[in-house]
Every structure is written in structure tokens, then in C-alpha cells.
């Protein structure tokens with residue numbers, strides 16, 4: 001009757017012995033103890049019977065012809081189910097070698113002849129029970145391992161008496177450690193990134209010494225990504241007497257949980273369409289910005305943007321196109337903010353910013369730690385310019401504009417809601433003003449903004465309508481008082497405003513990029529003027545031209561200067577280019593190459609307004625500068641203020657020892673002139689000699705020769 005997997009009423013024993021009488025006696029004893037019994041007279045038959053009947057217990061004689069008990073035992077253990085049977089070896093009396101061999105072959109126990117028949121039955125039943133318990137234990141252990149694997153769990157423990165550390169193979173697998181080697185507590189911590197490892201170690205050490213529970217979550221990283229996130233929890237286990245015995249810990253892979261948390265955070269704080277911060281996150285950051293600005297007495301701006309006529313785009317081209325446009329606007333805003341520091345040549349360099357989409361077509365920008373309201377205006381203008389560029393979306397050419405309202409902390413409100421409300425009100429004001437412009441909440445700032453707008457608008461026509469002219473200010477050799485040069489200074493003759501000084505429009509031209517054209521015009525005009533004076537028989541003097549620092553390296557300036565020199569056939573040695581420290585502060589390879597390119601033309605380079613910026617000595621040695629012009633803010637006070645005089649003296653001494661020519665700007669009185677000459681300054685300029693004058697008047701001064 002082959003085995004059919006159904007649970008048995010009685011356990012089945014197989015007696016294997018070549019001695020018939022022993023088989024009968026053993027069989028009888030086992031039957032008496034509740035077993036069904038089958039018999040085999042040699043090893044081969046025993047194997048066949050085992051396969052067909054799968055007995056629970058096997059009594060196996062050691063000494064049998066052909067195939068002895070050891071071989072039979074080894075063979076049974078090699079069969080399917082062979083590990084589940086209990087095998088009792090029957091050996092000769094105190095045959096210790098056989099006993100050892102029996103265990104090696106896989107027997108569970110042995111009994112030696114002569115056999116005590118009553119004891120045999122008990123022994124057999126006990127073996128069966130022990131075998132079942134052992135099997136159950138094994139089953140539980142592998143179930144636990146499987147469960148831990150599924151739950152991504154592993155455990156570890158520290159013996160409190162010996163501090164010995166042990167960790168399960170599941171824990172090793174989880175942490176990317178080799179379970180085959182002995183893992184120490186320090187090995188257990190190695191997958192944690194170095195900067196967090198010590199902290200985790202200290203926390204666990206503390207929990208062990210203070211007999212406390214703990215829970216820590218931290219990232220781990222194997223040799224290759226991805227990172228995992230681990231939750232490690234530990235608890236003290238006490239023995240029956242209530243004494244602490246060991247710290248039992250569980251490590252769990254919570255990467256999926258972390259990822260889900262991150263996704264929830266993104267959903268809660270970020271706008272799904274553009275990836276920008278949403279209203280909730282923005283308000284939170286705004287509150288933080290207020291706290292920071294209060295603590296450090298800083299000013300910040302809140303820009304409120306609304307696209308003009310966005311609804312029409314949505315209605316006519318569909319929501320999909322509308323969405324695409326919003327995404328592009330978000331991108332443009334990001335770029336405008338990033339480009340901000342380069343455009344302003346340092347003005348908002350330290351400002352921090354954050355962009356959010358409040359909803360619909362409304363965006364907000366937080367511009368922290370700004371120096372002047374003008375910084376916010378500058379960003380608003382930049383955004384307006386860049387958003388106006390045509391967008392191609394889904395095959396449509398779309399032109400959009402935006403209106404921006406600006407509120408400032410603290411002057412327009414000290415609470416987030418008020419700042420937001422006021423920026424919104426300013427934005428409506430901008431819409432009312434014809435859209436495509438920006439407005440401050442504070443009215444006085446708007447006047448400035450309007451003025452700035454009108455300059456930008458009118459400047460576009462200034463060059464074409466010949467409204468720009470050059471004035472010239474004489475540069476004097478201080479010991480002889482002879483005119484040795486002229487500085488060309490630009491003026492704008494505005495049809496309504498009259499003479500506009502350069503400080504009012506050069507920054508605008510820099511921002512809009514018109515400075516490139518202006519620089520070309522100034523160079524051409526100044527070089528031509530120099531030739532005209534020379535041709536009319538006036539003494540040869542040098543000509544100084546101011547070049548704006550804005551993106552000097554991008555202006556192809558070397559070519560522009562070359563052209564101006566060639567067309568006027570002016571001697572390059574008579575041309576001096578004035579730059580300011582801003583240019584040197586950009587210190588890029590392109591800037592150095594540009595300056596060296598200029599030097600290569602054999603002209604001179606002057607550092608203008610020296611003493612107002614960083615005035616770093618390294619600039620003077622690192623760049624090819626020939627002349628230093630002491631800023632005019634130092635000269636007027638030098639007769640009364642000894643500190644100013646000390647600075648002037650220091651610049652003169654230092655500059656001359658480096659072989660530079662020193663020019664003092666803004667000399668207005670005789671005392672100033674005398675004092676500066678006394679301290680060895682080479683040249684000077686200022687109202688004391690002459691203000692900047694038109695070309696014909698300059699020719700008159702030059703004809704006279706000295707001042």
C-alpha cells in the first residue's frame with residue numbers, strides 16, 4: 001500500500017534486520033507500543049519500502065550482508081523525505097566506533113544489543129515526539145526568516161554582560177553585509193553615510209548604557225545606488241529575575257515608506273504643473289523671511305505677477321496650451337532670477353529668491369535681503385522683457401505680457417498677508433496702467449519707476465536722432481599746469497528734459513544692452529575729435545574714454561577700438577580707456593583676455609573711481625593698468641579731513657611705487673590743488689581748472705595751453 005499523504009492513525013515503523021527472529025521480536029515490541037510495522041531483511045529492500053511507504057521510524061541493524069546499516073542510513077537520508085524519518089541504529093554492545101559512525105551517517109539515536117523490549121517501545125515513541133518537535137521548530141524558523149524577508153526586517157542583539165554583538169542573516173542582507181562572516185557592531189554601522197554614523201553609534205551606545213529603548217531612522221548606501229532608508233529600533237530584554245540581559249534590535253527597510261512620504265510632501269507643497277512652490281509653502285517661507293529680516297534688519301521684496309489676458313489664451317487655444325504657457329513662464333522666471341546677479345553687476349548678488357505659483361496665472365517671487373527697492377524693480381523689468389518674447393506652443397505663436405506688483409518689507413507691511421495683499425493691489429494698479437508694466441505699492445517709488453521707464457523708452461531714439469554729444473574735461477599736469485589730455489564725458493540732450501547726465505541713463509543702457517552701441521559711438525566720436533584738434537594745429541594731447549563695465553568681455557570691444565583707431569588714424573598711444581573695478585571684479589578669463597587684447601593695441605588703461613570699491617592691491621598687479629584715478633569723493637574733503645588725506649597719500653605712494661600714473665579727480669579749489677600737488681600726484685582734473693565743456697570751448701582752452 002503506497003503512502004498517500006493522509007495523516008496516519010498510527011505511526012509506521014520499519015524494522016530492517018537480516019535476522020528473522022529479531023525482526024519478529026522488534027516488530028512485536030513496537031506493535032505493543034502502538035505502531036504499525038513493516039519489515040525489510042536487507043538494505044536494498046529497506047530503500048524500496050521507504051520510497052513506497054515513507055515510515056516515520058526506522059530500526060536499522062548495523063551488521064547486514066551486502067549493504068550494512070551505515071550505508072542504508074546514508075542512502076535513506078539522501079532520499080526525498082529521507083530527512084524526516086527518525087532512525088534508530090541497532091549496534092553491538094558498547095561498540096563505540098559503530099555508535100560514532102551511526103551518528104555520522106545521520107542516525108538520530110542508537111540502541112545496543114541485547115535489547116530491552118519494553119524500553120524499545122518507549123524509546124521509539126519518545127524519538128517520534130522529539131522528531132516532530134524538532135521539525136516544527138525548523139518549520140517555524142524558516143517561516144520566520146521568510147516573514148522577515150517579506151517584511152524587510154532583520155534583527156540583532158547586544159549581550160549586556162559581554163557586549164557581544166550578533167546580527168541575523170536577514171539583517172546582514174538588508175544592510176548589504178556578508179552574512180557568512182562574523183559581523184561586528186562597527187561593521188553593522190558601516191553602510192551609514194560617514195557624517196551620520198557617529199551620531200547613530202552614540203545614540204545606540206547611550207540606549208545600551210541607560211537601558212532605554214530607541215528608534216532611529218537613517219539612510220544607508222552600498223557601493224552602488226540606490227540609497228535605502230532604514231528604521232532601527234531597540235529594546236532591553238530582561239531575564240526571569242528581572243535583570244537586563246540584552247538589547248534586542250530590529251532593522252527594517254522603510255525606503256518605500258520614505259518615498260511615499262516624499263511624494264506626499266511634494267503634492268502638499270509643490271505645484272504639480274510647474275514644479276514651483278505652491279501657496280502653502282510660499283506663505284510658510286514668507287513667514288520665515290519676515291523673522292529673518294526682522295532679526296538681521298534686512299529689506300525684502302515681494303513681487304506679485306499676473307499674466308495679462310491669460311483667460312483669452314485659455315479660451316481660444318484650450319487649456320492644454322494654457323498649461324504649456326504656464327510651464328514656460330515658470331521656466332522664464334527661474335532663468336530671470338538666476339541671471340539677476342550678472343545683470344546688476346553685483347547689486348543683488350547676495351539676494352535669495354523663491355518663486356511660487358499661487359494658482360491660475362498668478363505667480364509670486366520673494367527676493368530676500370535686497371539693498372535697494374531698485375533691485376526689485378530691476379528684476380521686474382527683466383521679467384517683463386523676457387516674458388514678452390514670443391512663445392511657440394503646440395504650433396501657435398503666442399505673445400504674452402505680464403503685470404507685476406511689488407511690496408516691500410518692512411515699509412509696506414510686517415505680516416505675510418498684508419505684504420501679499422499690498423503686492424496684489426500694486427499688481428492691479430499695474431493692470432490699470434495699461435498692463436505690461438510693474439508698480440510698487442508705495443507711490444513715491446512708482447514715480448522713480450515711471451521716470452526709469454520713460455528714459456528706457458526715449459533712449460531707444462537718442463542715438464538715431466543725434467541727441468548724444470560728448471563734453472571734454474581737461475586733464476592737467478600738476479607741476480606745469482599744462483593741459484595734457486581730455487576726458488570724453490557723454491551727455492544726452494533730451495528734447496524735453498534738457499541735458500541728462502550720464503549717471504541717469506548709462507545704467508539703463510547697460511540693462512537693455514544699448515550700451516554696446518553707445519560705447520561704439522563714444523569711441524568713434526572721441527577718436528575723431530582728437531584727430532580734428534590735431535589737424536587744426538592744436539597741441540597733441542591724450543584722449544580718455546570711459547567704457548562701461550557691463551559685460552565688457554561680450555562686447556567685442558577690442559575690434560570696436562581697433563576700428564575707431566583705424567578710421568581716425570589716431571596714435572593708439574594717445575588713447576586711454578577708463579574702466580572701473582567692477583570690470584576687474586568679474587575676473588573671468590574672458591575679462592583678462594579682453595584687457596590684454598586692448599593692451600595689445602598699445603593704448604593705455606586707467607582704473608577709474610579708485611578707492612570707492614574694493615580697491616584691492618591685487619588688481620593693480622594682476623591686470624595691465626597704467627593709470628590710477630583717485631575718486632572725486634576723496635579730494636574735496638582732504639584739506640579738512642586728515643583721514644582722507646592719508647588715503648590719498650597712500651594711493652599716490654603705492655601707485656607710483658608700482659610705476660602707475662596717478663590722477664586726482666574732482667579738484668575744486670586752489671587749496672586742494674596745492675595739497676595734492678605737494679604730495680606728488682602726477683595729474684589732476686576738476687572744476688578748479690575747468691568743468692567738462694563742449695568741443696569748441698575745449699579747443700579754446702587747448703589753444704591757451706595751460707590753466
Ligand code: C2E
Nearest residue numbers: 489490501502503522546547548666667668685686687692
Ligand atoms: P567719471 O568717469 O568719474 O567722470 C568724472 C565725473 O566727475 C564727471 O561727471 C565730471 O563731470 C565730474 N567732475 C569733474 N570735475 C569735477 C569736480 O571738480 N567736482 C565734482 N563734483 N565733479 C566733477 P559726469 O560727466 O556726470 O559723469 C559721471 C560718470 O558717468 C563718469 O564718471 C563715468 O563713469 C560715466 N560716464 C561719462 N561719460 C561716459 C561715457 O561716454 N561712457 C560711459 N560708459 N560712461 C560714461
Ligand code: MG
Nearest residue numbers: 487546578608
Ligand atoms: Mg572717467
Ligand code: MG
Nearest residue numbers: 608609629665
Ligand atoms: Mg571717476
